[in-house]
Amino acid sequence: MKNILVLVCFLLVGSVAFAQNSKKPVYVKKGDLIQVTHFHDNGKVKEQGFYKNKLLHGKWVVFNAQGDKKVMAFYDQGKKVGKWFMWDKDGLKEINYENNAVASIQSWKEGSKIAVK
Numbered sequence: 001m002k003n004i005l006v007l008v009c010f011l012l013v014g015s016v017a018f019a020q021n022s023k024k025p026v027y028v029k030k031g032d033l034i035q036v037t038h039f040h041d042n043g044k045v046k047e048q049g050f051y052k053n054k055l056l057h058g059k060w061v062v063f064n065a066q067g068d069k070k071v072m073a074f075y076d077q078g079k080k081v082g083k084w085f086m087w088d089k090d091g092l093k094e095i096n097y098e099n100n101a102v103a104s105i106q107s108w109k110e111g112s113k114i115a116v117k
Contacts, residue, residue, distance in 0.1 A: 033057065040065045052077060 023039040038046040044067045049060030055078035062071040074082040079100040086093040091109040
């Protein structure tokens with residue numbers, strides 16, 4: 001579980017703070033939010049999300065250099081909330097946050113059967 005948290009922190013917070021791309025980030029004001037988009041060196045979107053009062057807020061999505069979605073996370077004024085999703089070569093991980101802490105983790109491997117109502 002610690003490895004997952006370290007990976008998520010690195011991908012979301014670390015890459016926002018230390019992004020060094022050939023294309024500069026784009027900032028767009030949308031109401032009381034600032035949408036930021038960071039890019040990979042190849043020009044594809046690296047991550048996109050929102051800030052509110054200088055804190056991560058709302059949905060953040062991280063993509064690999066090929067444009068595949070790798071992480072979908074949610075924040076409420078800097079605090080981790082709700083269900084986060086991480087895609088990797090082994091499948092999908094769902095991390096549920098409550099009170100800014102990991103409440104549960106569910107993993108699905110490629111080919112797993114999921115019931116849908």
